[in-house]
Amino acid sequence: MLPAYLPNPVAALCGGGIPIDNGKNFSDGKRIFGDGKTWRGFVAGIIAGIAIGFIQIWATGVYDLGILPRQTVVSVTLLAVGALLGDLVKSFFKRRFGKERGSKWPVADQYDLVAGAFILLFIFNPAWLFTEVTLAAFICILILTPLLHRATNIIGFMLKVKEVPW
Numbered sequence: 298m299l300p301a302y303l304p305n306p307v308a309a310l311c312g313g314g315i316p317i318d319n320g321k322n323f324s325d326g327k328r329i330f331g332d333g334k335t336w337r338g339f340v341a342g343i344i345a346g347i348a349i350g351f352i353q354i355w356a357t358g359v360y361d362l363g364i365l366p367r368q369t370v371v372s373v374t375l376l377a378v379g380a381l382l383g384d385l386v387k388s389f390f391k392r393r394f395g396k397e398r399g400s401k402w403p404v405a406d407q408y409d410l411v412a413g414a415f416i417l418l419f420i421f422n423p424a425w426l427f428t429e430v431t432l433a434a435f436i437c438i439l440i441l442t443p444l445l446h447r448a449t450n451i452i453g454f455m456l457k458v459k460e461v462p463w
Contacts, residue, residue, distance in 0.1 A: 312338025346377025383413015
């Protein structure tokens with residue numbers, strides 16, 4: 298899951314500049330995504346996710362322990378892109394429900410990246426998804442994701458990258 302976990306913090310760290318929605322509002326008069334979703338962050342996050350995935354591919358070839366999923370160029374790309382698309386979709390709905398940037402939205406805030414990554418894998422590479430993501434791995438992902446999300450948000454807050462620690 299590293300190719301899906303890394304893009305969001307990297308996007309927050311490297312973000313800024315032109316918002317993905319170009320400052321436009323949706324038909325309900327609210328911003329489509331908001332200022333927190335920028336092209337620079339989106340691209341940087343995807344590059345970081347793919348880069349860590351390539352490191353995993355290399356490491357598995359050199360140090361194959363037989364316990365980690367065998368990543369492919371396609372799987373790491375889908376995980377990275379899917380994670381940030383999941384975050385964008387969540388932001389879209391967050392705005393529709395009147396939630397401001399940085400406000401808490403339990404469950405959605407933690408699992409948006411997992412949902413986005415798995416949906417893209419299901420659509421474009423289901424064989425890899427069902428072969429490599431075992432039930433045990435899926436359960437670990439469900440348990441670890443909120444813990445990692447909280448830890449990275451606290452670190453981001455301490456580094457002044459995030460305005461709130463959640």
